[in-house]
Amino acid sequence: MNKPKSLVSRRTLFAGAGAAGAVAAAATLLPGAGPQPAPTLQASEPPQRGGGYHLSDHVRRYYKSTLV
Secondary structure (H helix, E strand, C coil): EEEEEEEEHHHHHHHHHHHHHHHHHHHHCCCCCCCCCCCCCCCCCCCCCCCCCCCHHHHHHHHHHHHC
């Protein structure tokens, strides 16, 4: 009986795995490829009107669209 020929041979599979490993190793050795420090958040002053929820045209349109 003839076995169906696989689209990916064993040789291709191992070559791809080796290439992926080489790329991963190179990425760790490159300068600047390490983790970047997290940006710090600046504290902002509270808004004049107190911030929070306020009824705007956008909110009115949304509530109008939810009416059944």
